[in-house]
Each structure stands twice: as C-alpha cells, then as structure tokens.
Amino acid sequence: MTVTIYDVAREAKVSMATVSRVVNGNPNVKPTTRDKVNEVIKRLNYRPNAVARGLASKKTTTVGVIIPDISNVYYSELARGLEDIATMYKYHTIISNSDNDSDKEQEIFNNLLSKQVDGIIFLGGTLKDETVELIEKSSVPVVVSGTNDRESKLASVNINYTEASKEIAETLIDNGAKKFAFVGGGYSEKAQDDAFKGLEEALSNAGLKMNNDAKFVGNETYKDGSNAYDAVSKINPDVILCISDEQAIGIVHAAQDAGVKIPEELQVVSFNNTRLVHMVRPQLSSVTQPLYDIGAVGMRLLTKYMNDEKIDEPNVILPYRVEYRGTTK
Amino acid sequence: MTVTIYDVAREAKVSMATVSRVVNGNPNVKPTTRDKVNEVIKRLNYRPNAVARGLASKKTTTVGVIIPDISNVYYSELARGLEDIATMYKYHTIISNSDNDSDKEQEIFNNLLSKQVDGIIFLGGTLKDETVELIEKSSVPVVVSGTNDRESKLASVNINYTEASKEIAETLIDNGAKKFAFVGGGYSEKAQDDAFKGLEEALSNAGLKMNNDAKFVGNETYKDGSNAYDAVSKINPDVILCISDEQAIGIVHAAQDAGVKIPEELQVVSFNNTRLVHMVRPQLSSVTQPLYDIGAVGMRLLTKYMNDEKIDEPNVILPYRVEYRGTTK
DNA sequence: TTGAAAGCGCTAACAC
DNA sequence: GTGTTAGCGCTTTCAA
Numbered sequence A, B: 001m002t003v004t005i006y007d008v009a010r011e012a013k014v015s016m017a018t019v020s021r022v023v024n025g026n027p028n029v030k031p032t033t034r035d036k037v038n039e040v041i042k043r044l045n046y047r048p049n050a051v052a053r054g055l056a057s058k059k060t061t062t063v064g065v066i067i068p069d070i071s072n073v074y075y076s077e078l079a080r081g082l083e084d085i086a087t088m089y090k091y092h093t094i095i096s097n098s099d100n101d102s103d104k105e106q107e108i109f110n111n112l113l114s115k116q117v118d119g120i121i122f123l124g125g126t127l128k129d130e131t132v133e134l135i136e137k138s139s140v141p142v143v144v145s146g147t148n149d150r151e152s153k154l155a156s157v158n159i160n161y162t163e164a165s166k167e168i169a170e171t172l173i174d175n176g177a178k179k180f181a182f183v184g185g186g187y188s189e190k191a192q193d194d195a196f197k198g199l200e201e202a203l204s205n206a207g208l209k210m211n212n213d214a215k216f217v218g219n220e221t222y223k224d225g226s227n228a229y230d231a232v233s234k235i236n237p238d239v240i241l242c243i244s245d246e247q248a249i250g251i252v253h254a255a256q257d258a259g260v261k262i263p264e265e266l267q268v269v270s271f272n273n274t275r276l277v278h279m280v281r282p283q284l285s286s287v288t289q290p291l292y293d294i295g296a297v298g299m300r301l302l303t304k305y306m307n308d309e310k311i312d313e314p315n316v317i318l319p320y321r322v323e324y325r326g327t328t329k
Numbered sequence C: 001t002t003g004a005a006a007g008c009g010c011t012a013a014c015a016c
Numbered sequence D: 001g002t003g004t005t006a007g008c009g010c011t012t013t014c015a016a
Helices: A005-012 A016-023 A031-044 A050-057 A073-088 A102-114 A129-136 A161-174 A189-205 A224-233 A245-257 A291-306 B005-012 B016-023 B031-044 B050-057 B073-088 B102-114 B129-136 B161-174 B189-205 B224-233 B245-257 B291-306
Strands: A062-067 A092-097 A119-123 A142-145 A156-158 A180-184 A215-217 A239-242 A267-270 A285-288 A315-317 A321-323 B062-067 B092-097 B119-123 B142-145 B156-158 B180-184 B215-217 B239-242 B267-270 B285-288 B315-317 B321-323
Touching: A005 A016, A005 A031, A016 A031, A050 B050, A062 A073, A062 A102, A062 A291, A073 A092, A073 A119, A073 A245, A073 A291, A073 B073, A073 B092, A092 A102, A092 B073, A102 A129, A119 A129, A119 A291, A142 A291, A156 A291, A161 A189, A161 A239, A161 A267, A161 A321, A180 A189, A180 A224, A180 A245, A215 A224, A224 A239, A224 A245, A239 A245, A245 A267, B005 B016, B005 B031, B016 B031, B062 B073, B062 B102, B062 B291, B073 B092, B073 B119, B073 B245, B073 B291, B092 B102, B102 B119, B102 B129, B119 B129, B119 B291, B142 B291, B156 B291, B161 B189, B161 B239, B161 B267, B161 B321, B180 B189, B180 B224, B180 B245, B215 B224, B224 B239, B224 B245, B239 B245, B245 B267
Parallel strands: A062 A092, A062 A119, A119 A142, A142 A156, A156 A315, A180 A215, A180 A239, A239 A267, A267 A285, B062 B092, B062 B119, B119 B142, B142 B156, B156 B315, B180 B215, B180 B239, B239 B267, B267 B285
Antiparallel strands: A092 B092, A285 A321, B285 B321
C-alpha cells in the first residue's frame, strides 16, 4: 500500500541503510548509488514516514507552542514570527491555546512531551509558579517569548516594560500631565508589574504620586475598556497607560462616548502595538514592540538550545520605540 | 532513562499488553489489575510515547492546518474555533502558514502527510487547481473551512456570500443607493466571486448596472484600503462593498481623509466580521459571519471523516446576518 | 562505501 | 482476563 524505505531499497538493489543515508543527505554514498536511489524514490513517490523516523532517532522536528489565545491579535502576531523561523529551521509547530489557565497549561505541556516535541515555546501569558516549576524540570528546552517569570530564571525574549513605561510617563509629565491612571490586563502579570513600576518611578522622580483608585486590572478585551474607563475616570486622569491595545481602544471610545475629548482632555497610551493601533482614529499612541521579532527570536533561541549551540544570553531584551500618535498631545 | 510501558509492566508484574489496555481504557481488565497498574503508572510517572503509539497504531491524533496567515484576524478567529474542537476530540493541530501561495500549500501538504496526520483542514484562501487536485487524491480526509473550490467538490464549511451580498445590495438600493463599487482581496477568490455575483444580481434586478471601473482587487490589508479607495472613488460610488474588514476600514479612513462624510456621502459594508468591526468609529456595517463556528464546524466535520461517521452533508452552509452599523445610513 | 541487524516504544492479533 | 509475539518504518551502530 504505502511505499516504505524497504520498497525503495529492494527496487534500487541496495540496503535500507543506504536509502536512509541518501534521504538524510549523508555524504558517504557513492554518487552513482545516490542517483539510482533518488531515481527510485521519485519513481515510487516515496515519502519518509516522520513518525517512524521520530521513534528511531528520538527527534521529531516538532516544537510545541503554548499560547493564551491565538485569536488575540497580539499573540497571533507573535505566533506568525515564531512560525516563520520554525519553518526556516524545518520544524513544525503544534499550537495549543491555554486561555492563560494554569491547569490547561500543565495539561498541554504534558501532552506536548508525550508527543515527543524537541522543544517548547511558551508565548505571552502570566507564568504561574506551577508552570515555572514544570518548565524548570522539563526534559526538553523551553523558551518563553513575550513574557517572563518574575525572577527571569527562564530563557526568554522580551522588551523592557519598565523603561518604556518610565519614558512615556516622563515625556508626558514634561508635557504637563500630572494625574496618571494605569490599566493592566490578565495575560502577562510580569509585563504589567514592570510597566507599573516604571510609571511609579517616573512619578516619584517628578514628586508626583498616584491615587489609589488609579489602577485597574481587567481582561485585555475591547469590551473591558469601558469598565476600565468607568473605574479610573473617577480620579479624572490626564493620562491612562494601558497594557493592551484592544482595551485601550475600548477606553478611548468609552471616553469619547462620555464626551471627553481625546487627546485634549485625556491621553491614552498602550503597550501592545498590534496592527490595531493604526486602524482607529485617533490613532493610538503606543510602545512599538517588535511583535513578530519577539516570536521569531524566541524560536531562534529555542533552535539553539535544541541543537546544543552556544547561548550568549538566555534573557534577550529587544529594543522598543514609543510612538506618539493621535491619542497624545 | 525515560519510563516505558515495559518498565510499568515489570513493576506491576503484568504484561505490556495489560498496561496498554489500561492506558487505552480497554474494559477487558480486572479492576484490581487496573488499579495496580494505575498505581505503578503514577508512581513511575509514566507518560505514553505518542510517537511509538502512532507508529504501531497508524493513528497520530494530529491534524494538519493550512492557513494563509495566522496573524490575520479573520483567520486567527477561524483557527481558534477549530482548535477548541480539536482539543475536545483529543486531537493536536500542526499549523502552517501558506501566504496563499500554491507552492507552499503543496509543500506543507506533503510535509503534513509525511508527519502522518490523521486529517487536514484547509482554512480560507483561494483554492488553486493544483491544490484542489492534491486534496482530491489525498490519502487522509481533508475539509476546507471558510472557502471552497469553484465546483464545491470538496467537503467544506462556508456561508453563502452570494445571498449575503445580494441582500445588502437590495437593502441599500431600496434605500436610495445607485452606484456600487466592489473591492475584493487576494485570499479567497471563491468568496469574492460569489459576493460579486450577488451584487450583480441585485443590480440587474433593479435595472442598474455597474461601471467597469467599479471593481478593485487588492490584498486585504488596511494599507491597501487607500489604494482601493483611490481606484473606485473615481466613479463616485454611493456604496463600497468590501470583502475584508481591514481593507474596508482602510477605505473608510481614506475617504474621511479626503473629506468624504461616512455614511452620508459614502456607505461601506464588509464581509469578514472580525472583532475589528466594533473597534472603529463609525462602526463598520458588515455581514456577521460565525467565524469561530466556521472553524469549529469544519473541525467537527473532519472528525466525522476521520472516524468514519456518517456524513449528512459534505458542504455545510452556515447562517449569516447583515448588521447595519455606522458606515451605512 | 555498503550491508546486516538490533532496536525505538507501542499496538493488535492470537492464544491461552 | 491476560500474556506472547510480531510487527509499525525508520536510524544507527558495527562489521565488512
């Protein structure tokens, strides 16, 4: 029925070992033999069985990807970057959605190991202790992209949220802003905490301080933007810093619906930099993160671990820029 | 090193076959034996090797997904639906991006087959003849979701673009619109052609006809929206029908930048219904496709094929609604 | 440069 | 209800 390596060997009058060598590009094959084998492979339309190969070689050329939600623009852009590099290095990716749920993460993790993946990428999301523990004692390399554990013990790719947040706050303070509000989402607590820290530093340096009611933690959705706005608008902020683009857009619209002029009466800056920032009017001021690259570099880092290459730096920090668009003065 | 079924068998003083039965939930095992085996499995932290299982059983519980671009909101929403159903049925998904490129599609297809996937889902995208041919002679079941071949030979899940388009055109004609423009994208030619057909029918029924310059085919991106607007604005249309949300939003903004009032002077309706439609102001009038369901139902259909269940109807047409929001009068 | 043969870890008859 | 055994299709020593 299906053509196996044995059929090719018989037809080409060589051993299975030789066919295997040809298929795997082993140089120790006489050119004439190689040609003969290749001819038969083509004629019989032989396609190596990756499962059998995986069993024999203990390598599946497959990596697992654990992602909170592939339909979230932020994550799907990371995923695309990762995918492209995986393809470049001849890896396939098994993607599973965790909804940032720790139990699901662990289940997925174990499933991926049972599938014998060569490595795992953990995209975004909050890294709860149990998950970090699982990663630390993993039998295959793991890289986290677009997030990190609190102590940065894991191999990771990220931007410096603290610095970005601080820079934004300083700029806007220089520009006259005094009252800041902060809206975090549920997915990456590390990013949120780091960004909040940067904001606090900038405020403290300027002799300002934040109102206790000025922080809201929501769920990073457009709809939740109006909840966020309702919550923080009580303190009448000059600026709202918001982790998620979708939520920031929700905030902008909620404010506008309430008759607040943006950016004149309220400025909004977000951190995700998905393609959405350009698709709304006024265009959303944001930290421009290299999303595609965060995924791509994470995957590249993982390939290094999988091939036992030298790792210069397990915690990669990628550059960012702040772009002031329509939602800031 | 790693724990195998053999280790468990030895430790539990039973045969491998019995362990296999327990692991696979085969009822022909005495409860006491089952308990004993389960205890050992837990104690040794045994995790079945899915690769070995795949080789022996010729089933990998893995499906391949070929998608034009996971970072495109439309496709990532389909992907999420599909993923959830796959997980529900204990399948994993290997996702690969094709960029709607026929060569890549074929390469991915063959790679997936070599990975011994149990089935393949083809998401969105134009089905070129070579791809259709590949699918037709595939050794594993294939379902196409969110697109179809021109003759509907393949198992598929879709909405009726012709009907939707016709309905919109009729409604807007009743409402006074006379000059229509149409903007298609690169990804799904079938959808585009069907939608165009519906528009033509409605126009013809109303004794109207379309200007030759009123059709533009672009690439479904936000940026391309301004190209599309430049192209079709020459005929001064009352209405632009646009397949892609992103592109439609680009059109709206290009028009607004040119001083055109929306919806008073120009109405815009799109077909994709991604979450973007709510995130712009004015909110985009659109066909509300059940994106998540198109993916989910496609996956469910595929599981039926993979398990040799009875198929009632290989071409599933899902219901749609038209929602008139801010970009129509 | 090539071949023989022993697994990789599991499932699935088949026999008991 | 349980065990024996022959593969699944390939890679990888080891020897020649």
